[in-house]
Amino acid sequence: MSKEKEKSKHNILEKISFAFGIIVLVALVSYLLFQFTERNGHPPQLVITTAYQPKMKNYTFKVEVENKGDQTAEQANIQLDLYQNGEIAESGSINMNYVPVKSKETSWIVFYVEPKPNDSLVISSVTFVQP
């Protein structure tokens, strides 16, 4: 049976669904093939940025963790130390189950000491597991 005859068996809704299915399949397969060839298998690479949030209550910093590597980071742990007058005034840590590839996770850390002009927030360690 010719393809034309077969096609005539379908109504407009079925044709739209079929076209959508084809587009989805082609798009997904192309995207995955692109990823497959583009990724070099580099391990997770976490880039961390911190920003003081003066509008929030207490002494709060926004912490963004972006994974620029080619693999997901699992059980990421970021240790942060708040320095005042050259000494650690308070410490805290952030745990994340996963930081997916090319994704950015946002978190906040709140300190309870009084803010001082020359405070600095230092990332003292970053650990993660490669799943």
Added chain:
Amino acid sequence: MVHTIKRTLKEYGRGIIGGLIFSLPLIYTMEVWWAGFIAPPGYLLSAILVTFLLLLGYNRYAGMRKDSTFWEVCWDSVEEIGLAFIVSFLFLLLIDRINFEMSLDEIAGKVIVESMIVAIGISIGTAQLGQNDDDDDDDSGMDGDSKEGENAENGLIKTMILSICGAVLFASSVAPTEEILMIAVEAQTAHLLLMVFLSLILSSIILYFSDFKGSKTKDIGIKKMILHISIGYVIALAVSFAFLLFFGRTDGNSFEIVLAQMIVLALPGTIGASAGRLLIDGK
């Protein structure tokens, strides 16, 4: 004959309900979301390919239209993948597992992993959850008239494909969970042997000793019975291994642990390959 829009909408409705029935446990499981961004692109591509082949097999041997040509089977399978993608995307959006601040990699991975099981559920739902009405004269996966003439080889291929679909559906709800590894690691050899034994016993009860819907109780020789039960169990083991591989449960584990996980997962897989197979066949 061109189907009416009303009838197509009914089919889609049945399919979506079927997809949700089989895949909701997975949509609510965090290990599956994680698999979406942990699995390498090659694994996701393989998942799409395997799912599409299973859809072709299911639609060919137990699908809704008895007069299906290969082109029709392909058409239905593509429609089901498209529907599954929409359902998975919307459901993940609804439960806030995806949002537009996430990377495309993460969104695509999660939707792909979820939509594969949804697609098989949609296929089964469309074919098996309906009832005959005047508008459905040419439907009939359930009547199975066209199957009368099928030869033994075709019958075996059909049995194997439906067994794989059944095993995939039943094992998928527990395959991604940490519990499989936990049970496997802590199980003694005696536990594992009992699991193998129980899998085979359950399979034989379902297929031959319980008058299960669609099961064969007459004229089955012992050799054929053992052959069918063994094939079902081997399929359950193979499906279990594929799931373990996909969800990263084989990485870094010894052969003994992987084998133990396969045996643990093959228990629900065997029920799927036997009872599940009979149910989704709908005969």
